[in-house]
Amino acid sequence: MFKVEDFWMEHEDFRKLVQQQWKNNQGQNIWEQWSENYNNFKSQVSEWSNRNLTNAIEVITPLVSTTMNNELIKNVSMQEVEAAVFGLGASKAPGPDGLNGRQIQDNIVMAHEAFHFILNHYTEASGQMINTMKSGIVFSKGMDRLHQKTSAWQVGNGENINMWFDRWLCSNEKIWPLNNVQLDLKVKNLLKDGERKWDEEKIRHLVDLNTARYILATQINETGPDKVIWPYAIDGNYSVKSGYHCAIKDCLSQEEGTSRSREQDSKLWNSIWKAKVQPKVRNFIWKLCKNAIPVRDNLARRKMKVDNQCPICLKEIETTEHCFIFCEKAKAIWFGSLFQWANPNEANLSIVDWIEDRILFLSNATEDAERFCAYFFNLLWALWKSRNEFCFEGNKEDPINILARVEVLTNEFLACHNANSNRDSNSSVTDINSDVWSPPSVGVVKINVDAAMEIDKCRGALSVVVRDHKGEVLTGSVKRFPCVSVLQAEGLAVKEAVMMCSALDIKEAIIESDCKLVVDFCNDRYKSWQLETILEGTNELLRSNNGIKVNWISRKKNMVADFLAREAIKNTLCCTWVWCPPVRLRALLLKDKYPKLF
Template sequence: MASGQVINLDKSMLSVSRNVLDNSFNELKQLLGVKAVESFDKYLGLPTIIGKSKSQIFNFVKDRVWKKLKGWKEKFLSRAGIEVLIKYVAQAIQFYVMSCFVLPDKLCAEIDAMIANFFWGGDATRRGLHWVKWSTMCRHKNDGGLGFRDFKSFNLSLPNGGWNIPLLELVFAPNTVKHILEVPLPMFQGEDCLFWPYTMNGKYSCKSGYKLLQVLTHEDAPSSSRAVTLPPPLWKFFWRTDALPRCKELAWRVIKGVLPVRHSLRVRGVDSDDVCPFYSSEPETSDHVLVRFPAVQPLWFASPLAVRVDQFSSMLELVIAFLSMAEEEHITVFQTWVYALWEARNSQVFDSIHVRMERLLQRVAGLCAAPRPGPAPVVRDQRRLASSRSRPRQGTSKVNLDASYREGEGATYDMVVQNHLGEVLAAAASHPTPAMSALLAEAQGLRWAMVMARELGFMTVCLETDCLQVFNAWNGSSGGSSYLDHIVADCHRLVSQFHSVSISFVRRSGNAVADYLARHASSFLGVVWLEEVPNEVLPLVDSDVLTSMPSST
């Protein structure tokens, strides 16, 4: 297969419609070499075929709840203890099924009745005395209830069924519908609230308000510089380099198309000739001076960067390519080299001094070694941010997770589960889902991985994420009301459904397998592997096993 995946014939089965002829069925079975079954029962705990009787198909949900209730000894629990068990265990174990299917109303009513009977002291043989009707108990505590879930309403309000997409498309414009679907809905019921979406904690700040006004103002204002510029992530990378401020400022002017070359001065009304003083066949533009001028192209190739600038049509194209592929120290040299070239041009134009290659290299080296202004750099706690390759303790499953986000396309999540020996127990990749940002995609990926781990039966887990912001949000106690806070709150509530959960931050180099699956998400959409991974990931798994240290006991 193009993705490198191999079909496990021992775990594969064939099922066909009754309309398929026996001869065709036998030929297909022989061709594929897999077992034939009359019908598939379940996959990942979910029914694969929904017949006419949905109540019968989904009756296993009711059995799960009853098995959980039957195992508790309510006579040893206070009423408040029973309330907690019902809310955070009995009413949560069927979330995964309800997030994929709308259960029959009759089944929801039977589960409600079963839980209500347990709360009032009843069991399978006798009915307890119900002092308050269930609909009242399902009201919020502020409204006189106990905050239990009404299963029918909860099922209809889950994220997969929360948005009425046909109605949204009828009422709103397509672009508005897209943004609505990106809103990360919570898994658990809660009160709606207002929050400021432009800060991490959902609270308004003067700084965030100013930034928003700047964005709105610049969106409406015409730009006098070139229309094409860098995307925000590249700008962030551009400004964080260690180059001198003057070098970065000049490189910024080059990108914005405001370098005072002859053509730009002529366009702005300065009475001057716009022809290149050294190459009279072309006007002197920024691209001409720094990229297309025949004498400058060998200088780029002989520089520490060794760049063939003749392959680029403009300086902006060269900058974008460099920022997208090069390391930070190379970007520092790049910005400094552009500054040195501009200095050499000015020396030639205004002082008639020709700067030789040796002098250029010395100038770049001097600028790179010059003292930097401002405060001393912050030294990070390397122990906390170390590339962790530790294995979990025996009996604990390590779950490495990652997310891939592309603006306008949404996000995909993936996870890899390993035991204390480094052996792969399971791996999974999600289908694309709407997401508002890369950060929220990482948080939603954590929530998705917890749900998947629980459904696959891993109840004692150590989760590892390479997103430091999500890790800090998990450990924080901001009590905010932002989208991130609500997703992390869901994750904390999911903890009660495990035997034990911990979360650690790991650098990307220590999260290689999950990172690979995230970067190649389009090849693995909606796939679950049990005790195996794609062939191309095996070297990463082997490397992880060889370089990881067993956990100390």
């Protein structure tokens, strides 16, 4: 632009135009003269400079050719990307993702044909749809091992599943092969000839009794083929989130030297999350047990340039244990508290072990354990808050004031919590008729189902009871079967009710279950690979017969089916219970039939 201005100012016509316009309107007010001359000059310059430059452009030689333009705007090829990626220096400075050249080259494979080949075979095997228009895929070195270790099979015809080396049992475990067995045995060899049912005689001949129970409890897809599933997702489809959590658990399980068991951690977390304190205090205690509190020693170990000396006593390094137990201020607070601990950590335990030890001590040594645990957690929170106020605001609070504030906070929260609990219990007392079974309309039958479990014996039981609009029992059924989960048992109970409707040619029926997951699955509101195996054919029958509905009810409205399932699991029901019910069952039936009398 400046070159053009210089060209104009050196041009002879431009000079004449300026002189001519600036000499006009002599004798007027100087400001009016200046303004009018300026406007006239601007319009004249615009007219003078608005000339056709086509001839000038034609003689200019273009520096960017058509070939160069086509190269610039064409799509990037996989070869160019590969050359750019693998042309990076091994020690090149990392980008925002933290990866240098060697890490990128070791973990990324960009091959267009191979990418589509892998995804097509994966979608064919798993049934999961994938966007094949993406330009790359990342392979982790451990994903193949993790996939083989954690993926499982959903049994269909059993032709593709190796009995010994594939993961297909409902317990998500592999079967250890015995001596002198056929190692290439397929699961289809455990099925009855021409049927999709387990052959118990073959199974008991090949495996021990406990494994046989798990095999018999494994559900078989009645229509579909064998299918690879991801057992750590509810719908059986792999997701990055579930794969990440599975990989983390796999890494943690391989770590050695840990002194804490999973059962210990579970008890500690339950004590923390059930404590009667504010949610922010519970979160703080959890972080404290994980040593995730930003005391100065933790900050220094994370390469932050801080003085790791305790800001309170200025004597020792501020570790988590020092900040909350051994510091002079912490010792004063523990001694002045209701506990009066002169030396609260004689065994020199880590912070997590010390907190667990104190919780156990308070739970066993005091009658009001709930209140003292809450008081203990609030003291830890107050210690941290007081430390931060001193570090960032310069406020040095007296330990006596901290103790008084903690006691008030504990008492107020417990009083409020107890008041809410009483209010909830009072509001739950409603009309008795809201918790009783209701009969169906005339011409419709109501079928109540329920299930019970004996987990240690891998055994379940279901009950089905059919009643009319008067509350009279028309028919029913109870069964015992191999089972490993309550969800599986509840699904089989609904399946039995639907099969009964089909066998008895019932057109109008309401099936009621107190398992909401099964009810939502039957109404296409929930997906589960476990229920899909059990209820796939059942859902097809429900879709073909609009007169049969599956509804959810509360346990209080399902007491008859609940009683029958619990008696069935104990094998104490006589075979004549439908027309000659036992006393307890008769009382429940009368209560459902005449609720106002009870």
